[in-house]
Amino acid sequence: xxxxxxxxxxxxxxxxxxxxxxxxxxxxxxxxxxxxxxxxxxxxxxxxxxxxxxxxxxxxxxxxxxxxxxxxxxxxxxxxxxxxxxxxxxxxxxxxxxxxxxxxxxxxxxxxxxxxxxxxxxxxxxxxxxxxxxxxxxxxxxxxxxxxxxxxxxxxxxxxxxxxxxxxxxxxxxxxxxxxxxxxxxxxxxxxxxxxxxxxxxxxxxxxxxxxxxxxxxxxxxxxxxxxxxxxxxxxxxxxxxxxxxxxxxxxxxxxxxxxxxxxxxxxxxxxxxxxxxxxxxxxxxxxxxxxxxxxxxxxxxxxxxxxxxxxxxxxxxxxxxxxxxxxxxxxxxxxxxxxxxxxxxxxxxxxxxxxxxxxxxxxxxxxxxxxxxxxxxxxxxxxxxxxxxxxxxxxxxxxxxxxxxxxxxxxxxxxxxxxxxxxxxxxxxxxxxx
Amino acid sequence: xxxxxxxxxxxxxxxxxxxxxxxxxxxxxxxxxxxxxxxxxxxxxxxxxxxxxxxxxxxxxxxxxxxxxxxxxxxxxxxxxxxxxxxxxxxxxxxxxxxxxxxxxxxxxxxxxxxxxxxxxxxxxxxxxxxxxxxxxxxxxxxxxxxxxxxxxxxxxxxxxxxxxxxxxxxxxxxxxxxxxxxxxxxxxxxxxxxxxxxxxxxxxxxxxxxxxxxxxxxxxxxxxxxxxxxxxxxxxxxxxxxxxxxxxxxxxxxxxxxxxxxxxxxxxxxxxxxxxxxxxxxxxxxxxxxxxxxxxxxxxxxxxxxxxxxxxxxxxxxxxxxxxxxxxxxxxxxxxxxxxxxxxxxxxxxxxxxxxxxxxxxxxxxxxxxxxxxxxxxxxxxxxxxxxxxxxxxxxxxxxxxxxxxxxxxxxxxxxxxxxxxxxxxxxxxxxxx
Numbered sequence: 001x002x003x004x005x006x007x008x009x010x011x012x013x014x015x016x017x018x019x020x021x022x023x024x025x026x027x028x029x030x031x032x033x034x035x036x037x038x039x040x041x042x043x044x045x046x047x048x049x050x051x052x053x054x055x056x057x058x059x060x061x062x063x064x065x066x067x068x069x070x071x072x073x074x075x076x077x078x079x080x081x082x083x084x085x086x087x088x089x090x091x092x093x094x095x096x097x098x099x100x101x102x103x104x105x106x107x108x109x110x111x112x113x114x115x116x117x118x119x120x121x122x123x124x125x126x127x128x129x130x131x132x133x134x135x136x137x138x139x140x141x142x143x144x145x146x147x148x149x150x151x152x153x154x155x156x157x158x159x160x161x162x163x164x165x166x167x168x169x170x171x172x173x174x175x176x177x178x179x180x181x182x183x184x185x186x187x188x189x190x191x192x193x194x195x196x197x198x199x200x201x202x203x204x205x206x207x208x209x210x211x212x213x214x215x216x217x218x219x220x221x222x223x224x225x226x227x228x229x230x231x232x233x234x235x236x237x238x239x240x241x242x243x244x245x246x247x248x249x250x251x252x253x254x255x256x257x258x259x260x261x262x263x264x265x266x267x268x269x270x271x272x273x274x275x276x277x278x279x280x281x282x283x284x285x286x287x288x289x290x291x292x293x294x295x296x297x298x299x300x301x302x303x304x305x306x307x308x309x310x311x312x313x314x315x316x317x318x319x320x321x322x323x324x325x326x327x328x329x330x331x332x333x334x335x336x337x338x339x340x341x342x343x344x345x346x347x348x349x350x351x352x353x354x355x356x357x358x359x360x361x362x363x364x365x366x367x368x369x370x371x372x373x374x375x376x377x378x379x380x381x382x383x384x385x386x387x388x389x390x391x392x393x394x395x396x397x398x399x400x401x402x403x404x405x406x407x408x409x410x411x412x413x414x415x416x417x418x419x420x421x422x423x424x425x426x427x428x429x430x431x432x433x434x435x
Numbered sequence: 436x437x438x439x440x441x442x443x444x445x446x447x448x449x450x451x452x453x454x455x456x457x458x459x460x461x462x463x464x465x466x467x468x469x470x471x472x473x474x475x476x477x478x479x480x481x482x483x484x485x486x487x488x489x490x491x492x493x494x495x496x497x498x499x500x501x502x503x504x505x506x507x508x509x510x511x512x513x514x515x516x517x518x519x520x521x522x523x524x525x526x527x528x529x530x531x532x533x534x535x536x537x538x539x540x541x542x543x544x545x546x547x548x549x550x551x552x553x554x555x556x557x558x559x560x561x562x563x564x565x566x567x568x569x570x571x572x573x574x575x576x577x578x579x580x581x582x583x584x585x586x587x588x589x590x591x592x593x594x595x596x597x598x599x600x601x602x603x604x605x606x607x608x609x610x611x612x613x614x615x616x617x618x619x620x621x622x623x624x625x626x627x628x629x630x631x632x633x634x635x636x637x638x639x640x641x642x643x644x645x646x647x648x649x650x651x652x653x654x655x656x657x658x659x660x661x662x663x664x665x666x667x668x669x670x671x672x673x674x675x676x677x678x679x680x681x682x683x684x685x686x687x688x689x690x691x692x693x694x695x696x697x698x699x700x701x702x703x704x705x706x707x708x709x710x711x712x713x714x715x716x717x718x719x720x721x722x723x724x725x726x727x728x729x730x731x732x733x734x735x736x737x738x739x740x741x742x743x744x745x746x747x748x749x750x751x752x753x754x755x756x757x758x759x760x761x762x763x764x765x766x767x768x769x770x771x772x773x774x775x776x777x778x779x780x781x782x783x784x785x786x787x788x789x790x791x792x793x794x795x796x797x798x799x800x801x802x803x804x805x806x807x808x809x810x811x812x813x814x815x816x817x818x819x820x821x822x823x824x825x826x827x828x829x830x831x832x833x834x835x836x837x838x839x840x841x842x843x844x845x846x847x848x849x850x851x852x853x854x855x856x857x858x859x860x861x862x863x864x865x866x867x868x869x870x
Contacts, residue, residue, distance in 0.1 A: 024732055028586055035653060036585070132583060138733035140575065140583035148567060148575035150471070151463055151753025218470060280739055283718035290737075297459055297750035298573035302725075304715055304737035315732035318586025330767040 007325040008043040010076035010101075012067050012092060013083030014054065017106055017133070018045070020314035021080065022056040028318070038325050044070040046083075071096045078324055080317060081105040082133075090114055097121040097129060102324040102333070106133035106313055112207035112223040115214055116341050123340070128333045130320035135208045136161055136289045138312035139305040140319075145215045147334075149295055154216045156294040157255045158432065161208040163287035163307045164192045164199035165231050165251040169272075170285045173239050173248060179232065191287050201230035202251060202270040209253035212291070213268045217257055219344040221268055226253075227349040229271040238359055238427045241387060241398045245357075247274035248282045249429065258347050265347035274357055275432045352406040355384070355433065357398065359426035360416060364395040368421045372397060375415040379408045394423060400431065442760040443478040445511035445536075447502050447527060448518030449489065452541055452568070453480070455749035456515065457491040463753070473760050479505040481518075506531045513760055515752060516540040517568075525549055532556040532564060537759040537768070541568035541748055547642035547658040550649055554773045563768045565755035570643045571596055571724045573747035574740040575754075580650045581773065584730055589651045591729040592690045593867065596643040598722035598742045599627045599634035600666050600686040604707075605720045608674050608683060614667065626722050636665035637686060637705040644688035647726070648703045652692055654779040656703055661688075662784040664706040673794055673862045676822060676833045680792075682709035683717045684864065693782050700782035709792055710867045787841040790819070790868065792833065794861035795851060799830040803856045807832060810854065814847040815839070829858060835866065 009025075011018055025040050033039045045058055046067035054063075064070060071079055071092050079096040081089055081103060089110050096103050098121065105111070111118065111134050122129035132142045136159075145154065160166050164186055171182035183200065186192035198204045206226040213221040231251050242249050249272055256267045275282055280302045284290040289307025294300055306312045327333050362368045369388070376383055382402040389396045401409070409428070416422050444460075446453055460475050468474045480493055481502035489498075499505060506514055506527050514531040516524055516538060524545050531538050533556065540546070546553065546569050557564035567577045571594075580589065595601050599621055606617035618635065621627035633639045641661040648656040666686050677684050684707055691702045710717055715737045719725040724742025729735055741747045762768050797803050804823070811818055817837040824831045836844070844863070851857050 020732070024586060028588060031588065032586060138583075138587075138730065139736060140579035140738075143578060143583055144575035147758055148573075148578055148751065148754040150757040151459060151467060152573075152750040153463055153466065278720070280718060283715060285713070288735075295573065295750055297455070297746040297753075299741040299744070299747050300723075300739075301574060302737075302739035303575075304735075304739065306734040309734070311732040312734050315587040315730055316583065318732075319583045322585040323582055327767075330765075332762075332765040332767050 005037050005329055006039040006041050007328065008041050008075055008077045009321065010070040010073060010079045011042055011045040012070060012079065012081045012089070014045050014047045014056070015082070016310035017082040017313045017317065019054065019056045020310035021082065021317055022058065024311070024314050024318050032322055036322060036326060038322065038329065040321065040325065043075055044073055046070045067092055068095070071099070071101070077101060078321065078328060079103045080321060081107055082317065084109065086110055086113065090118070093118055094121050097125050097127060100125050100127055102128040102328050104130045104317055104320040104324055106131070106317055108134040108207050108211065112210040115211065116220040119341065122333070126333050128324040128327055130324050130334070132320050133313045133316035135211050136291065136305070136307040137309060138315045139289060139291065139303050139307060141212070141291055141303050142215055144303065145293070149298060152298050153296040154293060155257050155296055157212055157216050157291060158281065159208070159212065159253045159289070159291035160250055160281055160284050161253045161289055161291065161307060162199055162205045162251060163289055164196065165205070166284065166289070167191050167287040168200070169231065169234070169249055169251065172234070172236055173243070176236055178236060179234060200232055202228045205251060205253045205270045209255060209268050209270055212253065213255040213266060214341055216255060217266050218341060219266060220341040221266065221344045225268060225344065225346055227269040227271070231272050233427050234272050235359070235427065237389070237396060237398070238357070238429065242274045242357070244387070245274070245385070245400065246277050247431065248277055249274055250281060252432070260347070263345060265345045267347040267352060269349060269352070271430060272427070273430045273432050279432070350407040353403055354406065355403050355431035356401045356409050357427070357429040357431055358413070360397045360399070360422055361394050361424040361426065362397055363421045363423065364390060364393055369397070371419055371421055372416065375419065376401070376412050379412040379415065380404070381408050381412050440472055440764055441474040441476050442763065443476050443510055443512045444756065445505040445508060445514045446477055446480045447505060447514065447516045447524070449480050449482045449491070450517070451745035452517040452748045452752065454489065454491045455745035456517065456752055457493065459746070459749050459753050467757055471757060471761060473757065473764065475756065475760065478510055479508055481505045502527055503530070506534070506536070512536065513756065513763060514538045515756060516542055517752065519544065521545055521548065528553055529556050532560050532562060535560050535562055537563040537763050539565045539752055539755040539759055541566070541752055543569040543642050543646065547645040550646065551655040551776045554776065557768070558775070561768050563759040563762055565759050565769070567755050568748045568751035570646050571726065571740070571742040572744060573750045574724060574726065574738050574742060576647070576726055576738050577650055579738065580728070584733060587733050588731040589728060590692050590731055592647055592651050592726060593716065594643070594647065594688045594726035595685055595716055595719050595724055596688045596726065596742060597634055597640045597686060598724055599631065600640070601719065601724070602626050602722040603635070604666065604669070604684055604686065607669070607671055608678070611671055613671060614669060635667055637663045640686060640688045640705045644690060644703050644705055647688065648690035648701060649776055650773060651690060652701055653776060654701060655776040656701065656779050660703060660779065660781055662704040662706070666707050668862050669707050670794070670862065672824070672831060672833070673792070673864065677709045677792070679822070680709070680820070680835065681712050682866065683712055684709055685716060687867070695782070698780060700780045702782040702787060704784060706865060707862070708865045708867050714867070785842040788838055789841065790838050790866035791836045791844050792862070792864040792866055793848070795832045795834070795857055796829055796859040796861065797832055798856045798858065799825060799828055804832070806854055806856055807851065810850040811836070811847050814843045814850065816843050816847050
């Protein structure tokens, strides 16, 4: 296999990640060839505008606006998709797979909505569809879940999978900044986009949670299946209260496999949560990501690193390219692990059991605490701890419950909203217990 | 490939790890078969004493005392070696590989002394030799280093790779226990052996460091090439001083790739060190392990988990077994990544540049600090910080230096030992800077 084994790559997209990939192939191509015998060549690169000035040098004739032509080109052995979006990425990937060309993609959005269709197409053609870069960039996660833990039973995955919100929460925690100020800082540093909705509302994390759950549990979970709350309601008071109780507030993606009659159910959710200060995830600061995995035999594992950025993402893409190219030359594929995803038996959010933290702004007068406490007890939710802060004519109540059912807690919140003495129902944070 | 694809395993050794593997195959074999089409069967199990009572159920005729017979058995497709030690493990593995049988091993000691010979034998036969379990048990590390980062350039690996010493240092740090008390506690909990030498002197960590450096940098590093200091000299005073300076003391395995004329040099060392409290490794407590990897493009990554124990180790072994069995059925192998290890160009420890922490017990009288300081300055080592604690007629000096060369620091220490006012030269700790 060593010697003249050139693998010709068709690259779809040459933005931040694509350009970093071009540079990485130029810098490390010789080392890859020395180690694996594979000579990687960027044969065709499809971009939307060929006239735009580029920071990377490409041989004449490599750039083209014809993405379909790149996929169809008989000179292209393997396709890398870093253009993003659903279409035309989906159709291009399906065409490549049907033509027997392995595909490496970093497209989280596409996998979180059409993953099962793409995986099946890959298996049908017997070629690889690899996507390590689609979840948390350079953090090795898909390969450990699929391969390293292939003989184990994964019971839970908890991840900090969005760097923007982790940066914001870190600033709120360590600098006492408001959400608005921390968001503005994240935007000025390029961590948050001008429209931060996808990050701060948890949608980006939900897409990653869907992919993680699919791979960890071998089931078909889509982004739309994921219960999702963002961090826009989290206040510095909530964070201070968490610290007082020995917790830190993080936006978590949680995927649980819950034994139930008729087969395991899977619960997948994204929401801000309080985690104990000595939990390994609590030390994950700034824009870093980390994913905590509970294996039945392996025990607790955690994978940590930069979850975004052109170069980290390109590093993950290139690792997959080397793998797919090697399999292509050997006439094999590694996709079997994510083929034929079973239909997910999703556990309704209502059935979650958790401890909860809730903040309330209430009138500061006699009898209020009694009425609030009654709303909890009427719904079988038991309170562990209360802190009251005076704020002039109002008071802020911060309460922590014993383990309760989500539906009971939601009924409590609904009832509290109807009380005239409650001016505002603030954050509802789920509390992750010590492992 | 799906259907009747049974892979018959010959297991060498059925102690802690082997027994856990037997249980794991029984528990998860069906799930593995459903996902991969591979039916794993433990066909033969070699043990030193077939009459000893066992906790795991094995079919009659499976147990044997004839390890060589298991390897040679035409009914055995794949060999798992969890017996440990150099011989007969080495010969058995070589025989299996030469017969075209893939091997999965958890044998750290063997790989750290004869790795290159075994890898070459695997490549020559075109079959897998996988060893994820040999370093930090269930923490996926070999696969990420070899595959996920295949297109990147690894510049540094820093690991907490010995759970026993991390447990001891955690107790000394959090409970203020002495080394002796913490060791006794580790022994009573089963974390440390009755003879703790291999752990507390750093030999176990050095063997892991050699394997990690070999895989990360593609070079042949043996345990004997690793500079090694243990933690027996670390005191609670050192740890308290570290905390005061914003550091925590950990036993680290460090492998650096250092650019130098004529090609990169590699420096591999194990010693106690001070790391900043906000470094991700600082949060790794108790008997947990973690390995921090710096990739040129990927940036900082960390892998965390239980680095020892029967079930975590068996989980890693079984992940490798599934991989090797799948490759065997497809007629391929993944070993190319660790073939033909280049001869290591080792950087002598003398040439290390680091900040240092040093503790000294000195006579408490005028002029002593001046003489101590003179020993540093004569050797071009510049002091950043000094703390003096009175202890009756003696005083303890704790000093931190600017970045200095190891040879200069060692010359300073030698000179200090000769001073009549210095009663004892205590810990010399290297200081790992913020990344």
